[in-house]
Amino acid sequence: MQPSSMQSWFMAIRPRTLPAAIGPLLIGNMLAIGLEQFSLLIAFTSMLCAVLLQISVNLANDYFDFKNGIDTEERLGPIRVTQSGILAPSSVRNAMIGCLITSLLVGSLLIVHGGWPIAILATASILGALCYSGGPYPLASHGLGEIAAFVFFGLVAVVGSYYLQAGTTTMTAWLLGCAIGFFNAAIMLVNNTRDISTDTKAGKNTLAVRIGEAQAKVLYQSFVYLPFGIIIAGFLLGSLDGLPVLLSGASLIIARNLSREFYDNSGEALNPILGQTAKLTMIFSVLFSIGLYFSLT
DSSP states (O other), rough: OOOOHHHHHHHOOGGGHHHHHHHHHHHHHHHTTTTOOHHHHHHHHHHHHHHHHHHHHHHHHHHHHHTTTTTTTTTOOOOOOOTTTTEEEEEEHHHHOOOOOOOOHHHHHHHHHHHHHHHHHHHHHHHHHHTTTSSSGGGGGOOOOOHHHIIIIIIHHHHHHHHHHSSSOOOHHHHHHHHHHHHHHHHHHHHHHHHHHHHHTTTTHHHHHHHHHHHHHHHHHHHHHHHHHHHHHHHHSSSSSSSHHHHTTTHHHHHHHHHHHHHHHGGGHHHHHHHHHHHHHHHHHHHHHHHHHHHHH
16 A cells, blocks of 8 residues: 555654654753853754754665665665655755755854854864765765764764853763763664675675674664763763763663664664664653753752
8 A cells, every 4th residue: 555645754764763863953052051141042943953954864874775676676675765765866965956945044043143063063074974875985885874873873962062051061961872882883883784695695794794783782782872871981080960870870780681682683673773872872861951951950
């Protein structure tokens, strides 16, 4: 049964991946909520901009992987709307361009507010969205997808959103940017590990293809456990308060379960773990943000 137009676009934007964009912006803004100059408008605008960029990346990935012959009928992951013929390639491309332009328009307020550092980050983010799957040197096809996720949906998102509110950065923001970055790199690693066989045939040399499935499983464990080591270290160094560390630490149970499931499964069976890893990012971010709020009141 052919999905409706709304269902088709819902599939295209991949809502299960959006916590990767929302979580770090939530933490970055909550870090600054106690500041006198904190702005709800800037917080909302930065989150909207991040979500638009995430959707742009998803659409670009759908379009460019089809165009480059990477997505085929052998694909193990969720349905890709371009490859399956649900949406025309030109429609997906135009939607991607539209989202990028909209994110730039929305982000113009952030640039005016934050100045040249935010302008640089905005330019880098848009180029990153395009170059992840497209361009002469697609990051995803050269084993750099996880690094891109760590940088843009970790460091840039957390530190950048805090800078917008505070006009400066702190060790706390950098530590949390690293923590969230590892979670989002884990999301990317699940996707690429699932697709090792089809990516290898298509010549897409993701990190998972380069290191093999066995090493990818070990790396995933590192990615989902390292954030907890980071926040504990931050607490011991005096950069993080105990309550947010304690609350977010409860999500270690989820990380442990996901680590076991990822280790025991392969191929198409990894699909549920992709969404669950994104949920882990969001749960960690929400719990840490609740802890931040109550530690400030």
